[in-house]
Amino acid sequence: MTLFRRLLRYEAVLFRKDRAAVLLTMVFLLLSLYGVANGARWAHMERTRLRAVQAAQQKATETAKNAAAALQQSGGKAASPFADPTSPGVVGGLVHGGHYALLPPMALAALSIGQSDLRPAYVPVALQPAQDLLSHVEIENPQNLLEGPFDYTFVVVYVLPLFLLGLSYSLLSVDLENGTLALLLAQGVSLWKLVAARVCIRFVVAMGCVVLCCAAGLVAGAGQGLTGQGVTGQAVGYVLLLLIAVATYILFWLVLSVLIQVLLRRSAAGAIVQLAAWVVLVLIAPALINVYATSLHPPPSRIAQIQELRRATTLASGRGAQTLQRFLNDHPDLAPRNANAGMSDYFSSTLAVRTESETLVQPMLDRFTLEREARDRTLQRFRFLSPAIVMRLAMEDVAGTGDARYALFVQQYGRFHKQWHDFFSRRILQQVKFSASDYDTIPAFSFQEESAQAMALQSLASIAGIAFPMLVLASIAGRYLSRFKPIS
Amino acid sequence: MEAEGSMKSRGGLGADLRASTRIAGNDLRDAWRDGRFFSTLLLALLLLGLSLGATVHAYKSVQEQRTAAMAETHSQFISQTPKNPHAAAHYGMFVFQPNFLTSLIDPGIQAYTGVAIFLEPHRQNDFLFRPADDAGASARFGSLSASIVLQVFVPLLIIVLTFDAVAGEQINGTLRQLLASGLSLRGFGVGKLLGSVLKLLLLALPVLLACAFALWSADVRQFAGSGPRFAWMGAAYGFYFLIWLFVTLIVSVWSQTPRTSLAVSLGIWVIATLLLPRLAVDLSRTVYRTPSNLEMEQVISKELAPDAAFEAKLRRDALAQYRVTRVEDLPVTWAGISLMAAEARSTRVYDRHMDEVHRAFTRQDKLQAALGLLDPTLAVRAVSMGFAGTNESQQRAFAQAAEHYRQTFVTMMNGDLAAHGRKDGSPYVAGHELFERVGAFSYQAPSAGQVLAQQWSSLAALLLGAGVSLFIFLRSLPKLRPTR
Numbered sequence: 001m002t003l004f005r006r007l008l009r010y011e012a013v014l015f016r017k018d019r020a021a022v023l024l025t026m027v028f029l030l031l032s033l034y035g036v037a038n039g040a041r042w043a044h045m046e047r048t049r050l051r052a053v054q055a056a057q058q059k060a061t062e063t064a065k066n067a068a069a070a071l072q073q074s075g076g077k078a079a080s081p082f083a084d085p086t087s088p089g090v091v092g093g094l095v096h097g098g099h100y101a102l103l104p105p106m107a108l109a110a111l112s113i114g115q116s117d118l119r120p121a122y123v124p125v126a127l128q129p130a131q132d133l134l135s136h137v138e139i140e141n142p143q144n145l146l147e148g149p150f151d152y153t154f155v156v157v158y159v160l161p162l163f164l165l166g167l168s169y170s171l172l173s174v175d176l177e178n179g180t181l182a183l184l185l186a187q188g189v190s191l192w193k194l195v196a197a198r199v200c201i202r203f204v205v206a207m208g209c210v211v212l213c214c215a216a217g218l219v220a221g222a223g224q225g226l227t228g229q230g231v232t233g234q235a236v237g238y239v240l241l242l243l244i245a246v247a248t249y250i251l252f253w254l255v256l257s258v259l260i261q262v263l264l265r266r267s268a269a270g271a272i273v274q275l276a277a278w279v280v281l282v283l284i285a286p287a288l289i290n291v292y293a294t295s296l297h298p299p300p301s302r303i304a305q306i307q308e309l310r311r312a313t314t315l316a317s318g319r320g321a322q323t324l325q326r327f328l329n330d331h332p333d334l335a336p337r338n339a340n341a342g343m344s345d346y347f348s349s350t351l352a353v354r355t356e357s358e359t360l361v362q363p364m365l366d367r368f369t370l371e372r373e374a375r376d377r378t379l380q381r382f383r384f385l386s387p388a389i390v391m392r393l394a395m396e397d398v399a400g401t402g403d404a405r406y407a408l409f410v411q412q413y414g415r416f417h418k419q420w421h422d423f424f425s426r427r428i429l430q431q432v433k434f435s436a437s438d439y440d441t442i443p444a445f446s447f448q449e450e451s452a453q454a455m456a457l458q459s460l461a462s463i464a465g466i467a468f469p470m471l472v473l474a475s476i477a478g479r480y481l482s483r484f485k486p487i488s
Numbered sequence: 489m490e491a492e493g494s495m496k497s498r499g500g501l502g503a504d505l506r507a508s509t510r511i512a513g514n515d516l517r518d519a520w521r522d523g524r525f526f527s528t529l530l531l532a533l534l535l536l537g538l539s540l541g542a543t544v545h546a547y548k549s550v551q552e553q554r555t556a557a558m559a560e561t562h563s564q565f566i567s568q569t570p571k572n573p574h575a576a577a578h579y580g581m582f583v584f585q586p587n588f589l590t591s592l593i594d595p596g597i598q599a600y601t602g603v604a605i606f607l608e609p610h611r612q613n614d615f616l617f618r619p620a621d622d623a624g625a626s627a628r629f630g631s632l633s634a635s636i637v638l639q640v641f642v643p644l645l646i647i648v649l650t651f652d653a654v655a656g657e658q659i660n661g662t663l664r665q666l667l668a669s670g671l672s673l674r675g676f677g678v679g680k681l682l683g684s685v686l687k688l689l690l691l692a693l694p695v696l697l698a699c700a701f702a703l704w705s706a707d708v709r710q711f712a713g714s715g716p717r718f719a720w721m722g723a724a725y726g727f728y729f730l731i732w733l734f735v736t737l738i739v740s741v742w743s744q745t746p747r748t749s750l751a752v753s754l755g756i757w758v759i760a761t762l763l764l765p766r767l768a769v770d771l772s773r774t775v776y777r778t779p780s781n782l783e784m785e786q787v788i789s790k791e792l793a794p795d796a797a798f799e800a801k802l803r804r805d806a807l808a809q810y811r812v813t814r815v816e817d818l819p820v821t822w823a824g825i826s827l828m829a830a831e832a833r834s835t836r837v838y839d840r841h842m843d844e845v846h847r848a849f850t851r852q853d854k855l856q857a858a859l860g861l862l863d864p865t866l867a868v869r870a871v872s873m874g875f876a877g878t879n880e881s882q883q884r885a886f887a888q889a890a891e892h893y894r895q896t897f898v899t900m901m902n903g904d905l906a907a908h909g910r911k912d913g914s915p916y917v918a919g920h921e922l923f924e925r926v927g928a929f930s931y932q933a934p935s936a937g938q939v940l941a942q943q944w945s946s947l948a949a950l951l952l953g954a955g956v957s958l959f960i961f962l963r964s965l966p967k968l969r970p971t972r
Contacts, residue, residue: 031763038770049780056786079794118600118620122782135616139778141849142600143769143856143873143880145620150766162758170747268746272648275754279644284535287632290623291542298546302603302617303553306582307560314564372622 007189007197015201021167025205028155028163032213035152036110039399040220042149043109046121050102053122060098061439064091069436086433089347091442092424093126101125101416101445103409106400107235110217111242113149114401123413125445127351127424129358130417131365134410152213153395156246157388158282160206161253165274167202168257170267171195177267181486191484199254206250207243214239214246234452238398241459248463249391252470259477262484285386293378297371305364312360316353347428355425376403387466394462397455404458409447416445504675511666511679512686519649519687528645532695535637540702543592543633547706554584562928565897570919574827577901580608583890583929585615588877589703589710590717594635596878599623605887607894609831609902612838615887634699635872638725639865640761642695643732647753649687650736652746653680654968659745664970677741677965684733692729696722716936717875720947724871727950731864734957741964764863771859772852778845791837802829821916824906831898839891849880860949867946867953874943877933881942889931897926 015021068085071078078084085091093099100122109116117140124133148154172195175181185191218231218239257274264270383389396402423443427434519525561582568576584604591598602615654677657663666676703718704711736753743749779787806818806825815822853870860867873879901922909916940947 049782052780053782056782083794118618120781135621136781137614137618137621139781139784139845141773141778141852141880142597142883143849143853144773145600146597147765147769150763150770154766158762159758162754166751166755169751268652268750271747271750271754275644279641283640284632288538291538291632294623295542299619299622301550301553302619302622303550303557303584306604306616307557310561310564310582 003189004193004197007193008200011197011201015205024163024166025209028159029209029212031159032152032155032209033216035150035155036213036217036220038149039113039151039217040110042113042116042151043105043220046105046109046116050104050121053100053102057098057100061442064098065436065439068434068439072433072436086435087347088424088427088432088434089127089351091434091439092420092428093124093128099125099420099442101409101413101447103406103447106405106449107232108217108238108242108399109401110152110220110399111214112153112395112399112401113151114153114396114399115403115406116401117149118145119406125417125420127354127421129354130414133417134413152217153392153399156210156249156395157392160210160246160250161278161282161388164202164206164250164253165257165271165278167205168199168254169271169274170261171198171202171257172261173265173267173270176265176486179487185486191481191486195258195481199258202254203247203250207247210246210250211243214243237452238455238459241456241463242395242398245391245394245459245463245466248466248470249387252387252466252473255470255473255477259473259480262477262480281386282388286389289379289382289385289389293375293382296378297375299375300364300368300371305361305368308364309357309361312357313353315360316356348431351425351428376407384465384468387469390462390465394459397458397462400449405450408450412447413445416443419443504672504678507671507675508679508682511676512683515653515680515683516686516690524649525687525690528649529691529694532637532642532645532691533698535632535641536634536695536698536702539632539634539637540592540699543595544702544706547587547589547592550587551707554587557582557584558929562926565926566920566923568923570917572916573901573904573918573922574609574824576918576923577609577898580606581897581929582606583893583931585883586877586886586931586933588714588933589707590714590721590876591878592634592703592706593638593699593718593721594872594876594878595633596635596873596876597880597883598878599631601883605890607890607897609827609898610834612835612842612891612894615883635869635876638695639728639868639872642691642729643761643865644757645691646688646729646732647736647750647757649691650684650733651740651750651753653684653737654740655743655746655749656740658743658970661970663968667970673965673968674962677962677968681737681961684737685730688729688733692726717877717939720936720940720943721872721875724868724875724947724950727947727954728864728868730954731950731957734954734961738957738961738964741961741968760863761865764859765856765866765869768856768859768863768866769852772855775855776848776851778848784841784845788837788841792834798829798833799826802826820906821909824902824904824909828899828902828906831895831902835895846880846884849884853880857946860946861952864950864953867949870946871943871950874939874946875936877939882934882939885934886931890929893929900926 064085067078071084071086078086081087082090103119103121103123105116105121117138120134120136120138124136126133170177172181175184184194218235256277257270260273260277261267261270264273383393393402393404397404420443427438516525565576565579565581568579582604585598585601599620600618602618604616606613606616652659654663657666657676663676667673700718735756736749739752739756740746740749743752802825803815806822807813807815810818810820812818818825856866857870860870870879874882901918904918904922905916908918
């Protein structure tokens with residue numbers, strides 16, 4: 001048996017005998033499993049909710065379609081023009097919505113609630129401005145949102161480094177303080193191998209917990225779409241990428257711990273500095289990056305936006321019939337077949353006024369989007385300053401609960417909203433009845449996931465983003481370790 | 489017996505006090521010399537500077553924008569072109585969230601509510617445009633408010649300054665020497681306590697002064713008016729810091745080495761500031777559930793569906809009230825009566841459901857605050873957000889004031905339509921004289937006394953926590969034994 005393997009065996013025995021380390025591991029595992037269970041519960045709730053939305057939409061469409069068919073047959077009129085199933089304005093949702101665009105949880109949703117409690121998983125599709133529809137949020141106590149979810153991502157990003165700190169803060173310095181390091185080295189044990197064996201044991205313990213939790217998360221929240229059943233090959237691939245990222249993250253903190261001990265040589269001082277590093281990298285750095293990005297690209301005022309939209313609506317409404325007339329001049333193909341009836345039609349006017357006011361505020365909305373995109377780009381660029389940010393974003397991306405996937409959803413929603421608008425506005429302006437058979441041609445939204453290749457590239461970039469500082473720290477630690485004096 | 493004996497010094501109480509003062513002085517000198525105190529203070533000021541610097545700058549412009557927007561939205565409403573009063577009500581109005589100076593210390597849930605509410609007939613809208621939605625991925629990861637510095641970082645700094653107060657003397661063997669020189673354990677403990685409190689004061693005073701200066705420079709008038717709120721917040725944070733100080737001292741007394749003391753204190757810090765607040769959220773969410781948006785919309789639209797029986801009863805009542813037999817003979821417009829009744833009905837339905845949701849929120853918040861008996865971070869957070877005016881109940885108070893205003897102007901418009909509308913169905917238009925009767929929206933936030941009535945239990949939990957931890961520290965002193 002080689003020396004290293006013997007060291008590994010002894011270290012494993014020592015770890016098992018260390019009651020504090022075992023207790024710490026148990027607590028960490030418990031917190032991890034709790035995080036996964038919370039995520040699985042959330043994903044299940046989201047799927048149940050989305051299935052209810054889908055069912056409600058199907059039922060409402062079916063009822064409206066039957067009512068339209070009945071009206072067509074009888075030749076009668078609806079009780080109210082605002083509930084007329086043959087009016088394209090009503091069906092398209094100029095007054096009330098009834099259709100939704102769904103963003104179903106991904107296969108690994110159990111591993112991260114991420115931002116999904118902030119972002120709606122179902123957005124109404126109607127003829128109101130897309131940005132108004134996207135601002136419909138789920139009912140949730142703001143105080144709970146402020147605190148953030150206790151999910152597995154939280155455990156990995158925040159708690160895992162502290163767990164590793166607890167396991168490794170005296171990994172080398174304890175022998176130095178007790179005077180046993182020199183004795184050990186005098187037995188012919190290489191310092192390198194000793195440190196490597198101790199790091200190895202802690203890495204294996206931490207990774208064991210992570211593998212267990214990722215497997216639990218995969219099984220608990222597996223499956224794409226609204227059913228969430230069955231483990232797909234793609235999901236397994238994502239889990240493997242995630243495991244590599246977490247392994248790199250664990251190594252980063254272990255190497256940092258070794259470096260600090262090699263430099264400071266005292267456990268208490270080393271622990272304080274490691275904790276300070278945790279505070280800086282996990283709590284302060286993200287905040288500073290955020291402050292910097294926001295000061296560089298401050299979000300335009302929402303108050304100003306509201307007022308600008310208000311002025312535009314007032315202007316467009318004030319023009320009233322002129323707005324509709326100008327709109328029809330620009331789109332002669334949409335002119336009503338009965339030209340005289342069009343002028344007084346409520347839906348046509350409302351639609352024209354909305355379209356006009358949206359056009360008026362579009363430059364401002366574009367400014368808003370540009371500033372936000374610039375801010376996001378800055379944040380993305382600076383995320384590599386803290387492995388904690390990289391880790392968090394990587395986990396949220398793989399689980400599909402981060403900003404990147406939601407941005408893709410918003411993009412697709414925007415395109416779909418335009419398609420929806422074109423589909424119904426043509427019928428509203430031409431004042432044609434919406435027949436029962438038209439119900440079958442209503443556009444349906446289906447979210448297209450990012451390709452697995454793009455996701456893999458993104459994950460590899462994250463892994464590189466954590467691996468690079470880890471390797472730099474490792475090389476510095478290695479240099480100091482080779483000159484390390486084993487006597488305090 | 490030995491423990492009791494070691495509690496008494498050879499020179500009596502006076503000598504104990506003198507020795508305690510000397511120990512406190514030594515502690516201060518040591519903290520200054522090893523650079524820990526200075527770097528801790530610098531870090532605290534730096535973090536506060538960063539958190540307040542960014543928000544103070546934004547505060548003034550938001551304040552100006554809000555005042556201008558409130559005036560403009562009212563002016564837009566009253567200067568509408570003559571039209572049907574109900575259509576005028578549909579034009580609606582925005583009301584904007586108040587921006588309190590105290591929110592610079594604790595922005596609380598502001599980022600998760602929204603900046604404005606749109607008021608219109610038939611429905612009660614929620615807040616629009618949550619700043620957290622605009623913040624993107626950094627919404628939760630990168631917030632650094634003064635309250636986070638005070639609730640999370642300052643306790644950490646207290647631990648770093650205090651963890652070796654007693655355990656350090658143990659490991660260095662100086663505790664045995666001190667006791668051998670005739671000093672009692674109580675004298676030693678009180679000296680350590682005094683030294684630690686002095687360090688805390690020297691740390692807290694510049695921090696508080698820096699906060700006060702930043703707030704004063706942001707808005708002198710609101711600063712003067714918010715005195716009582718700041719005072720209560722200051723008291724809560726004072727108790728909170730004392731709890732951390734006493735707990736760290738207790739751990740230091742119970743630990744054989746500074747290493748153990750640090751590890752245990754940090755463990756407590758992680759549990760109290762990082763884990764328990766999130767676990768409390770989970771617990772409260774599980775105990776008091778809230779419906780989904782869809783569920784609530786479905787129930788409301790079902791309850792508000794056209795109801796022939798309701799219409800018939802309304803018609804019967806109106807005919808009976810005006811002692812006529814036909815709608816055409818009513819001295820008021822039927823459309824106006826119908827609209828007012830529909831508005832009252834929808835208000836009742838919305839009120840009931842919104843109240844249910846907010847009752848669940850309040851229960852969740854109360855449960856979290858009650859857990860403040862176990863975790864002072866939860867207690868101080870409740871008090872801090874309460875006096876900052878940024879907790880759920882005060883956001884709700886604002887939303888209720890806005891809702892009351894909505895009902896007032898919608899009723900005024902519908903009432904005018906009922907009184908003056910044309911019975912023959914020809915269009916009726918009202919003008920400025922009606923619209924100008926709608927006054928501007930104003931909101932009076934709850935006073936510090938009213939907030940105190942809501943938050944007294946959390947404040948009491950903090951006071952109790954400080955008292956109990958001090959008591960435990962003093963009680964644990966006699967059990968202290970020199971180990972080296």
